[in-house]
Amino acid sequence: MTTNDRDDRPLAPRQGATRRTFLQQASLAAGGVLIGSAVTGQPALAQTPKRGGTLKLVHSKMNNINPAIQSGIATMVPGAQIFAGLVQYDAEWHPQPYLATQWETAKDGLSYTFHLRDDATFHDGTPVTAEDVAFSLQTVKANHPFGVAMFGGVSGVDTPDAHTAVIRLAHPVPSLLISTSSVLLPIIPKHVYDNGPIRTNPANVKPVGSGPFKLKAYDPAQYLILERYEHFFRPDRPYLDELIFQFMDDPSAIMIAMSRGEMQYWGYADQQRNIMRLEQQSTLGTTRKGYEAIGPLNWLAFNVRSKPLSDVKVRQAIAYAIDKNFIINKLFLGRAKDATGPIAPDGFFYDGKVERYAFNLDKANQLLDEAGYKRQANGTRFSLTLDWNPQGGNEEATLPAQYLKSQLPKVGIAIELRPSADFPSWAKRIANWDFELTMDEVFNYPDPVIGVQRTYICDNIKKGVIWSNTQGFCDPEVDKTFAAAALEVDPAKRKALYAEVQKRLADELPVYWLNEIAYTTVYDKRLRNLPLTIWGAMGPFDEVYWGEKTG
Amino acid sequence: MSIFRLLLTRILQGALLILAVVVFDFLLIHLAPGDPAQMLAGQLGGATAEILAQIRQEYGLDQSVWVQLWTYIRHVATGDLGTSYYYNLPVLSLILQRLPATLLLVVTAQLSAIVAGTFLGAVAAKRPDAWLSRLVDVTALIGYATPVFWLGIMLLILFAYLWPVFPVSGMETVGFSGDALARLLNLLHHLVLPAFTLAFIYLAQYSRLASTNMQNVLRADYIRFARAKGLPERTVTYKHALRNAALPVVTIAGLQFGSILAGAVLVETVFDWPGMGQLTYDSILRRDYPLLIGILLMSAVVVVVVNILTDLSYRIIDPRLRRSP
Numbered sequence A: 001m002t003t004n005d006r007d008d009r010p011l012a013p014r015q016g017a018t019r020r021t022f023l024q025q026a027s028l029a030a031g032g033v034l035i036g037s038a039v040t041g042q043p044a045l046a047q048t049p050k051r052g053g054t055l056k057l058v059h060s061k062m063n064n065i066n067p068a069i070q071s072g073i074a075t076m077v078p079g080a081q082i083f084a085g086l087v088q089y090d091a092e093w094h095p096q097p098y099l100a101t102q103w104e105t106a107k108d109g110l111s112y113t114f115h116l117r118d119d120a121t122f123h124d125g126t127p128v129t130a131e132d133v134a135f136s137l138q139t140v141k142a143n144h145p146f147g148v149a150m151f152g153g154v155s156g157v158d159t160p161d162a163h164t165a166v167i168r169l170a171h172p173v174p175s176l177l178i179s180t181s182s183v184l185l186p187i188i189p190k191h192v193y194d195n196g197p198i199r200t201n202p203a204n205v206k207p208v209g210s211g212p213f214k215l216k217a218y219d220p221a222q223y224l225i226l227e228r229y230e231h232f233f234r235p236d237r238p239y240l241d242e243l244i245f246q247f248m249d250d251p252s253a254i255m256i257a258m259s260r261g262e263m264q265y266w267g268y269a270d271q272q273r274n275i276m277r278l279e280q281q282s283t284l285g286t287t288r289k290g291y292e293a294i295g296p297l298n299w300l301a302f303n304v305r306s307k308p309l310s311d312v313k314v315r316q317a318i319a320y321a322i323d324k325n326f327i328i329n330k331l332f333l334g335r336a337k338d339a340t341g342p343i344a345p346d347g348f349f350y351d352g353k354v355e356r357y358a359f360n361l362d363k364a365n366q367l368l369d370e371a372g373y374k375r376q377a378n379g380t381r382f383s384l385t386l387d388w389n390p391q392g393g394n395e396e397a398t399l400p401a402q403y404l405k406s407q408l409p410k411v412g413i414a415i416e417l418r419p420s421a422d423f424p425s426w427a428k429r430i431a432n433w434d435f436e437l438t439m440d441e442v443f444n445y446p447d448p449v450i451g452v453q454r455t456y457i458c459d460n461i462k463k464g465v466i467w468s469n470t471q472g473f474c475d476p477e478v479d480k481t482f483a484a485a486a487l488e489v490d491p492a493k494r495k496a497l498y499a500e501v502q503k504r505l506a507d508e509l510p511v512y513w514l515n516e517i518a519y520t521t522v523y524d525k526r527l528r529n530l531p532l533t534i535w536g537a538m539g540p541f542d543e544v545y546w547g548e549k550t551g
Numbered sequence B: 001m002s003i004f005r006l007l008l009t010r011i012l013q014g015a016l017l018i019l020a021v022v023v024f025d026f027l028l029i030h031l032a033p034g035d036p037a038q039m040l041a042g043q044l045g046g047a048t049a050e051i052l053a054q055i056r057q058e059y060g061l062d063q064s065v066w067v068q069l070w071t072y073i074r075h076v077a078t079g080d081l082g083t084s085y086y087y088n089l090p091v092l093s094l095i096l097q098r099l100p101a102t103l104l105l106v107v108t109a110q111l112s113a114i115v116a117g118t119f120l121g122a123v124a125a126k127r128p129d130a131w132l133s134r135l136v137d138v139t140a141l142i143g144y145a146t147p148v149f150w151l152g153i154m155l156l157i158l159f160a161y162l163w164p165v166f167p168v169s170g171m172e173t174v175g176f177s178g179d180a181l182a183r184l185l186n187l188l189h190h191l192v193l194p195a196f197t198l199a200f201i202y203l204a205q206y207s208r209l210a211s212t213n214m215q216n217v218l219r220a221d222y223i224r225f226a227r228a229k230g231l232p233e234r235t236v237t238y239k240h241a242l243r244n245a246a247l248p249v250v251t252i253a254g255l256q257f258g259s260i261l262a263g264a265v266l267v268e269t270v271f272d273w274p275g276m277g278q279l280t281y282d283s284i285l286r287r288d289y290p291l292l293i294g295i296l297l298m299s300a301v302v303v304v305v306v307n308i309l310t311d312l313s314y315r316i317i318d319p320r321l322r323r324s325p
Helices: A022-040 A073-082 A130-143 A147-151 A251-260 A272-279 A312-321 A324-331 A361-370 A395-411 A423-431 A476-487 A491-508 B003-031 B036-044 B049-058 B065-077 B091-126 B131-145 B148-162 B180-218 B221-229 B233-271 B276-285 B289-317
Strands: A054-059 A087-089 A095-097 A100-105 A111-116 A154-161 A164-169 A213-219 A223-228 A242-247 A265-269 A284-287 A296-302 A382-388 A413-419 A437-443 A511-516 A520-524
Touching (some): A073 A213, A073 A223, A073 A265, A095 A100, A111 A130, A251 B148, A296 A312, A296 A395, A312 A361, A312 A511, A361 A395, A382 A395, A382 A423, A395 A413, A395 A437, A423 A437, B003 B289, B036 B049, B091 B131, B091 B180, B091 B276, B131 B180, B148 B180, B148 B233, B221 B233, B233 B289, B276 B289
Parallel strands (some): A382 A413, A382 A437
Antiparallel strands (some): A087 A095, A100 A111, A111 A164, A154 A164, A213 A223, A223 A242, A284 A520, A296 A511
16 A cells, blocks of 8 residues: 655644744745655655646535535535635644634633734635634534534634634633634635525535635536635645546446546545555555544444443443454455544544453353343344444445344344435434444544534433434443543643543443544545645645656 | 317326325325434534424424425425425426436437337348347347346446446536537537446337337238339338337337436436436435425426327327327
């Protein structure tokens, strides 16, 4: 497997040096290719970025192009090109200036002051001001699925002048800075979006942002074409003329298109056998970087409301009965990482010092006996249904489900497979607690308050809502730790709190985490400066350019 | 019966049929578990209970099925097909945007199938024991048995990958710049594989049908008479016999227009052809009720109209039918 030459941005300012302006960075970046090559030990290619060219990306259909009111890959990737944010993150989880040149926190942690650059304009020419920042935050808070999780603690946004925005907090919000990434808080122009209910605003399909690319053409059935915004605030950027997002769903068609060179970038690919086939082509490269901020997990969820799954011994027994080596190495061809808890292994707060359930059929049988579920004459202790959504050839869920069907009977648990017809059918079952076991794929997102705690806290047991705490798990200790961590500004203490909750959840197993989904980007090797920060393709493509064929 | 009375009766029957289709489909889709709010929550990446409740209220999903059905019928009567839950755009404009692509695909497929099928059948019929006739029979069998999407994927692999002469997907090369002629050729280039896939099933049927009919026609008196007159064989075959052999093919084709529209759903999905078929498939998965019912309504209208036209054209072609009641 080959990866791109650059595995990280060469000049990420270290912690504390947040005041470096972007002009400095831009000039350094030109020489950065050489330095970066030295850092990574690759031959220095000494290429200066070349302007021009089109990039064709495989993408899926979306219902609107406004990341302020929804998440999801389909909207976020193009959204990150059209809309800029206050900060952008690098590959080391450090915030870098974007629309904001510098920022400060008050001593009591109850306000963040962002200083905006004065040369940023929206695609219709109007300047980006603090008013737009205030409006964007209010819109996200009220409409985005994670709005409350990210900005529930915001009591207001002051705009003392056109280029200063002060976010005032009712309590400390340590996740605030990362929540101002461009895909979570896209800065949308007030004068375009503030004229009626946001969900039905026509601008949702005719977006106006301040990012490096602006809308050229959009056919909801076929493609989205973005072109360079000539007045983007970073001089000479973006290098590419156009980004063409072509909507393709059929895996065979995507494979053929990539190998023929008709498409040049395929992100969020997760069918490992297809990826391996494409890797064999000398013109294509693959990388697993760029998905750290998403933190995608694949797990087996238990409905703990009733027996036998209400007994932790039963859940632990099931964990011991599962051979994760088989799942990771055989089903996912050794390309997925082992997941040991609620936070993905590439996540910022990941801590692996937790109880592991190494494959042990004897231990599993012993626990089930102890729990009081003896084997009957036919060898079965009890039977459970296993749900999942196979829509779209969902390998992550389907392969383990089929494995479990044959594996769990070895400890006396009969499994009845119950695949759903499509997503709404599956979601209805799970959201209404009409399940025993289910496979699920859930994103952490970059801070645990956004995508992690929702699965485990008592407060989030909400019937009818998918991806809430559908398991019915409730442990006041866990809630307390999550709540404390959500307010803890000291980084070391915060890390310790999340380590504690990971340990506890691994003991109690409301779900059993199998693997981190091995999302991969397949790309044409001639591309340079691929976005490989923690956000990957959900960050701007302003530095990407076409290099010479280096073979 | 005069043609006017016939037309009026057919139109009235058609209207009733369309109403029945709408009611039936509306109730049917509401039986499927999960609702659009659930789908949107999935699309959004998650939603709070408040947002879900808000969505359900906005779309009237908190009312009973019968109330929703009645509201829908009232709107349709005034020509308002509603707004898509997923796209937040008017259903009518979404359908009209996609309709030309599907019509292009379906009409091309069916016309090609009729013409090629009749011709192949006619040629095969001249020599019933020759290899062509056998080939036509075998191909018909394969055509009946092959699932249309499998055929599509196989053709993709053959002609878009192993021997890449055709594009992989879509209706046009995105970002293609050129004059109108170049664009037309680009479109036709993309049309070949999907149209062939769709046509193949029907080509097989029509050629078999035409072959059988042709054999019967060639034994008829008027053909013997034409030969006796001394007309060249080619004129006998292609001017006289072929026309008569084509009639049943045209009838079947008209009746099958509805099913070819259904086949288009699968072909459009495999080839990413941006037509109504793909929109139908997507809107079922998304529980996008207004859009789905709107599409089914339009399909019912199209099928009814085509059948009325087939009926009429038959009477025009065949003078014997003009005087019957």
